[in-house]
Amino acid sequence: MADRTSATWILRFAPAVLLGLLGVQQALVTNHFPDLFIYRAGSELGLRGESPYNIALIRQITSAQFPDDNPQEDSFILNCGYFLPPSAAFVFAPFAALAWPTAKIAWGITIGFTAVGIASLPDLFRKSGAEPPIRTGVLSLIVRFSLVLNPLALAIAIVGQVTIVSVGCVAVGLWCFSYNRPTLGVVLWSVVFVKPHVALPLIPLAWYLGGWKPAATLVALVAGLNLFGAAVMGGSPLFLKDYFDYLPTGHKAVLYNQAERNPQITSWNRLLISCGGPPIELSAITTIAGYLVWGGLVVGRCAVTGRRPSAPWACAAAVSGAVVCCQVLVYELLMLVIAVPWIRDLFAGRHLVRGWTAVLLLVIQTIPINGTSLVLDFYRPGGALAFALLVLLGPIAPEPVPRSPFPQLGANRPTPVA
Numbered sequence: 416m417a418d419r420t421s422a423t424w425i426l427r428f429a430p431a432v433l434l435g436l437l438g439v440q441q442a443l444v445t446n447h448f449p450d451l452f453i454y455r456a457g458s459e460l461g462l463r464g465e466s467p468y469n470i471a472l473i474r475q476i477t478s479a480q481f482p483d484d485n486p487q488e489d490s491f492i493l494n495c496g497y498f499l500p501p502s503a504a505f506v507f508a509p510f511a512a513l514a515w516p517t518a519k520i521a522w523g524i525t526i527g528f529t530a531v532g533i534a535s536l537p538d539l540f541r542k543s544g545a546e547p548p549i550r551t552g553v554l555s556l557i558v559r560f561s562l563v564l565n566p567l568a569l570a571i572a573i574v575g576q577v578t579i580v581s582v583g584c585v586a587v588g589l590w591c592f593s594y595n596r597p598t599l600g601v602v603l604w605s606v607v608f609v610k611p612h613v614a615l616p617l618i619p620l621a622w623y624l625g626g627w628k629p630a631a632t633l634v635a636l637v638a639g640l641n642l643f644g645a646a647v648m649g650g651s652p653l654f655l656k657d658y659f660d661y662l663p664t665g666h667k668a669v670l671y672n673q674a675e676r677n678p679q680i681t682s683w684n685r686l687l688i689s690c691g692g693p694p695i696e697l698s699a700i701t702t703i704a705g706y707l708v709w710g711g712l713v714v715g716r717c718a719v720t721g722r723r724p725s726a727p728w729a730c731a732a733a734v735s736g737a738v739v740c741c742q743v744l745v746y747e748l749l750m751l752v753i754a755v756p757w758i759r760d761l762f763a764g765r766h767l768v769r770g771w772t773a774v775l776l777l778v779i780q781t782i783p784i785n786g787t788s789l790v791l792d793f794y795r796p797g798g799a800l801a802f803a804l805l806v807l808l809g810p811i812a813p814e815p816v817p818r819s820p821f822p823q824l825g826a827n828r829p830t831p832v833a
Contacts, residue, residue: 426556430563431534434579435527438572442519449481449491451510451522451575454609457497459511461504461648467497468661470668480515494669501644501658502637503609526572529583533568534559536586536755540593540726542815562752565781571746578746581607585617585753589624589730597625601633608637612702612741613750616733619710623729663698671744678792679745681738686796697742705740709803716807724811727756735803745795748780751802757813764813769805776802 441447456476457467467473473496483492504511510518537558562568571578584603591600601621607614622630645654666672674685675694683705684695697705713732717724724732731754738747754773761770780798784791 427559428531428534429556430560431527431530434530434563434568434572435524437569438523438526439520440523441573442516442523446481447573448519448522448575449477449495450577451519452480452515453477453495453497454499454503454507454575454577455510455515455518457499458504458507461501461644462508462511464647464650466648466654466657467504468658468665470496470665473497489670494671496665496669498662498665499609500611500641501648501655502605502640504644504648505640506606506609522575526579526583529580529587530563530568532583532586532590533562533579533752535590536562536752537759539586539589539756540730541756541759558755561778561781562755566783567745567749567781570783571749574746576746577609578749581610581613582749582752585734585750589726589753592621592624592629593726597621597629598632600625601629601636604633605636605640608640610743610747611637612699613737613743613747615703615706616737620729620733623724624726659699667696672742674742677744679795680742681745681748681795681799682742683739683796683800684742686793686800689792689796702741706736709736709740712807717811720811722812725757725760725813727754727760728806728809728811728813730754731757731806735799735806738799739796739803745780748795748799751777751780751799754802754806757806757809760813760815761810763815764810765816766810766813769809773802773805773809776805 453473456473460467460472474492477495478492481491483490486492510521513521537555568579584606588600588603591597591603604614604617604621607617618630618633621633641655642652645658646652648654649657670676671679674680674682674696675688678685678689682697684697684701688694695701713736734750734753737743737750741747754777758770758773758777761767761773776798780795780802784794
């Protein structure tokens, strides 16, 4: 029995090991990880006391590693830049301290370790004594492999985006909250603020899960790291203002980041453009305004039901709001896997239609679709909004329904709680 249990645990985290091995393999035999290269270059510049917020300099450094003899308008070399906040210099400092070939190997190992958190999501916030809707076995392994080794996650790993690390930190941080270790959770969540617009919902989520102190600690930690990073980069904490001044013009210099030009953007304004609306590009103010609207809808939903939301639903509401309210690329859709505990509870509560709909929406978003078809225009933002509405209108605290000892009779089956 012990051998079987050990084998089960090994298989549970095998997807994370395989993803890490893929990362190391890519590091050894390919010239991939372009986004990691930029993160590392920006960190190296910043820690030397130079500003990384110089698009021309970043492109010059990047073109030396990823040469393009005949760059077109949409070529990577002409559409790259460093847009992370000053705190990111410390996050990527270990990789900046290594030679590029070694840094790539270290990154492959890192994504493998953080993917362990993603693979553990089906067990997160499971109620004591509740019967899992997915027992240990083949189906459980399929779920874990699908969370870690889906096409979207593989694409993220190959380009060197930080999303897998961010999602892994969110997942492990949630485990810390569930075991009443919010301080460690807050430290892990501070890493996610390398993309602050995506990480903002973690502040109210920390408040909901652990009270005002973890939320205040998270704000203080992120603010302190950014002020210290600004002082290192620009000689003064006031250099943070230079970063804020750079962001609007810097982002517009990259075609991929423009909602009007890129159907792979997931936010509400891209869906508006797809429907023939005006080409609105989100700024910091409109992003925060979007979050306030979403937060109001979430609070209103809770008030209407008159029930306290479960932790899994709160997590699902946080991440689904992030991908709709932020003007982000398709990579950030991986954040939606944080909703898996809520989907698990839907099945446990016999909300089968909602559960399978959520699964279908998640699976569809992991499938790459390229081209200029009309479907592609609505594919990413439409799917993100559909999932967000499913969470908003779905059960906020689904209760597990015990299996009937006489399923063929169907007698006295409890009614699912909304």
